[in-house]
Amino acid sequence: MIFPILFTFFLLLSSSNAAVQDFCVADLAAPEGPAGFSCKKPASVKVNDFVFSGLGIAGNTSNIIKAAVTPAFVAQFPGVNGLGISIARLDLAVGGVVPFHTHPGASEVLIVAQGTICAGFVASDNTPYLQTLEKGDIMVFPQGLLHFQVNGGEAPALAFASFGSASPGLQILDFALFKNDLPTEVIAQTTFLDAAQIKKLKGVLGGTN
Amino acid sequence: MIFPILFTFFLLLSSSNAAVQDFCVADLAAPEGPAGFSCKKPASVKVNDFVFSGLGIAGNTSNIIKAAVTPAFVAQFPGVNGLGISIARLDLAVGGVVPFHTHPGASEVLIVAQGTICAGFVASDNTPYLQTLEKGDIMVFPQGLLHFQVNGGEAPALAFASFGSASPGLQILDFALFKNDLPTEVIAQTTFLDAAQIKKLKGVLGGTN
Amino acid sequence: MIFPILFTFFLLLSSSNAAVQDFCVADLAAPEGPAGFSCKKPASVKVNDFVFSGLGIAGNTSNIIKAAVTPAFVAQFPGVNGLGISIARLDLAVGGVVPFHTHPGASEVLIVAQGTICAGFVASDNTPYLQTLEKGDIMVFPQGLLHFQVNGGEAPALAFASFGSASPGLQILDFALFKNDLPTEVIAQTTFLDAAQIKKLKGVLGGTN
């Protein structure tokens, strides 16, 4: 009967596996580096680290843009740390809009789970690529390019956006310009917008100066 | 009136943008390299290159595993070439199963769009991580590790899997072992399975030897 | 006398070097892939492939923004193909402005060679980082974030921008919004700008719709 010997062999061999890094669940309280957060100690990793339920809840679209974005990036979902992937939920009520924005750190694929979404991005040569997406359609937005999504139907729309990074970033154009203390004259000089237009949107978004 | 001069300036500047590589839509008929396919000529790129409708159609689950996987990898969706991202649709009828498999080239995040899915992966230290996922739940499967999905409810389930590569690969364990001409004795020697078990599954899956 | 034998040895050994890829000068007429252009045949590579003189000439700033950008990206300077680096020259006449823009593919370090430049970028949390740069000062603009440069002095300014990619890309905000046929209503809906403002800038920049 030789099986017990096999067992012994495998125990020895697998001891070398202990340090293999299959994954690196983020310890959000430990140092972060350019490649992501420090890893939780292997002994404290649980299945819950790889699962996230926050996207099952519809975002609150009772706001002026009638839209909500719910991210499952590394900050919300530590299991994706270092794995080059993350996801977000997008709720668009009727008339809902996700205004022009970019993700500096990753490309995005959007999949429509419900409703109709008009989406578009603009390439560096200024060509716009626009499409009306129905349930099940997907569209890719290349990394760093300005893009938007708008509910294009008569019913609420739901979509999921997946990203090729655990931390894709999100820069919303209107926020970057109008929701801070950038002086109006600097914005006018660097966007060619009229001062009145800038001040109006600063007022809406809470910007100053 | 100075605006026409501005226009001129911008035309000159933008001429340098022509060669900027925002994206690289795959020309599937041109040479492929380690980083992906050759790019389509910019002038022939259309919005359709960035959109794919194939995931809107339910896969045919009228088969023994009562499951279907519909990929939107670079081969089906050339717009993701070089962008480090892709997606697939997973249909699981009642009792449906996606058997143990790996993606050698990327990590995966699964999002359940409908129904209940029991999913799991096994780490290098042989720890299994299993979870029952409800609608809206997500789970991450680290790159290269064995994992599976099973319909865990009384109704059909639908999920979308997103990947951190345009070409994540897919190696299904049973196929790799039993759906080819690998000699039974070699499989027995390298898996410890009984020859009778191997021959049985070769019979099912179409393997020989 | 043993030296001739050494010579022979080295000839043999170096024959294996022939295929070593130290560099990959772009053949701009050959297929391009996600990692860059195909390489010129080694036998046709000359020192001129690694040298570029186009940045020695001041750009023409006789335009409304009184500024000019002269790139030495892979399209102009094929020697940087695959090497993860490129550079551009920035001329700013008195009052000159490089309006808000992003580089989707790389971070930038700007070095002021002459004059005074007010520069700034906005982070994802909408914090603006602004600085007046004098000759010899450098500033880094992280990948994908909106930033600008303005001549802040009473004399022409000259700067060089270096990038961590041979093809960093360049998306100018005003172009992306106003220098194409994106419908005014879509822009209004996705930027909150007034239609009159949009139409005014479309008129300036040559946009339609």
Added chain:
Amino acid sequence: MIFPILFTFFLLLSSSNAAVQDFCVADLAAPEGPAGFSCKKPASVKVNDFVFSGLGIAGNTSNIIKAAVTPAFVAQFPGVNGLGISIARLDLAVGGVVPFHTHPGASEVLIVAQGTICAGFVASDNTPYLQTLEKGDIMVFPQGLLHFQVNGGEAPALAFASFGSASPGLQILDFALFKNDLPTEVIAQTTFLDAAQIKKLKGVLGGTN
């Protein structure tokens, strides 16, 4: 006499070198991140950090598979941290077998130092690639694909496996399936193996359920 000045110059210049990161010897007790372990302080780095003698000792093959794998991954050989490379020793007694396994994090090149080894891998399209390797032969196993090695001769065999990662990982198929508490019914459902076969191998390898 100008040489002392040269000396002075060089001292000044080299002071800037102190922070140059030529290498990053792992401090196995410090935080680990997605790119590897934290670096030892430069002042405490010794030549021994770059040298490892553990592969000079034959592994113990007195076990049922008559094989032993001795790794020099980052956990055993901290000097390779961050350098994208590692190595392992493989001893195969007569009749020895390294069963089907994958390395999720790197491709492997095997070089036979002694004896005869039958090796093979299976591609995603289920094509097996098998070869009998003699002393001095090398074979490459692409990242993440199932592969195995078997002693194919009448004498002990010795080989070295090199990997394109300091932490290539190792998932042994039989362990992942049978050496843990994965329920037999789940394994049966996701592998199509018979329950009796599963229970038999669980018994051999120490699995439960």
Added chain:
Amino acid sequence: MIFPILFTFFLLLSSSNAAVQDFCVADLAAPEGPAGFSCKKPASVKVNDFVFSGLGIAGNTSNIIKAAVTPAFVAQFPGVNGLGISIARLDLAVGGVVPFHTHPGASEVLIVAQGTICAGFVASDNTPYLQTLEKGDIMVFPQGLLHFQVNGGEAPALAFASFGSASPGLQILDFALFKNDLPTEVIAQTTFLDAAQIKKLKGVLGGTN
């Protein structure tokens, strides 16, 4: 009046941005890993972290080689940590020389800001690529290859070198050989230089043995 609601929406959404990693300013006192230094806490990041004035000051060229290199690598300029870019200033008095050296971690683009510089690199097939560069000319030196710069004119020269890494490294050939305690006989054996030549340069540069 609906704008206040918009404001509310945006506040909620932007809260998810807090963890977005636009940049990772180095905390030089915290652990360093293979991808760079740990990040400063976001709350303590200031605009000064992204700006560096050290390159505005001419290096001291009152030394035998009549040259000075002033780096703005991550150790001097923490803002470039993780961003894949850095820069250095090069001052060459008349007759100044930067002797043969390599950057193990990045390619370099040199731009001449003043004067004339003769520069060159040697490829793996031993072909030298030499060029006399005038003001405004740029030249690229591929990663890891030996290269040099010499003032080729009758006036001081100034150049800026940009690199595709925050930590490109710098190995100066003469230092590596002669400015340490490498035994003369080892150097002779591995370079074919005469012992007298080696001892002479050790004397100049402060080497021993």
Added chain:
Amino acid sequence: MIFPILFTFFLLLSSSNAAVQDFCVADLAAPEGPAGFSCKKPASVKVNDFVFSGLGIAGNTSNIIKAAVTPAFVAQFPGVNGLGISIARLDLAVGGVVPFHTHPGASEVLIVAQGTICAGFVASDNTPYLQTLEKGDIMVFPQGLLHFQVNGGEAPALAFASFGSASPGLQILDFALFKNDLPTEVIAQTTFLDAAQIKKLKGVLGGTN
């Protein structure tokens, strides 16, 4: 009897695998890009593409340095294209020397298969790391740093060097300086070597000027 249906299902699913890129065997006659050579058509890939026998033959050490290097880089072994790994054989007769050299594109791990080898590298801060390696010992040489190997025993030595790139490159210091037409005065100026020493080695190695 339901098994035939399973078979059908699997055939359908696997059809999507056809385009999965597990590997990219180099077509050395097709275009090369920054990431490597174009891939052979999948249908023409054979097991021989993944196997190489050239390292089983001792290199000819009947030369003055009594050493030979036999590479299995992508140019000799197309199967490693894009896989980030390669290997070389090193034969050192008694008294054999591999002179100072660098690999610009990868780190190296050397394993001694026979005999004694004295090896060393020099870090950027000019610290030499030297070690005498016996059979089975391994040593790592970080990317781009100058290093050497010398037979340190009374018998022939054999070693294998593995690299973290399919195309690690090889720049031999003496070749780069003395085996081409670099003018003696330029070498003298950029190395501080005496002209007589330079001319002597040019004579040995076949350099001119």
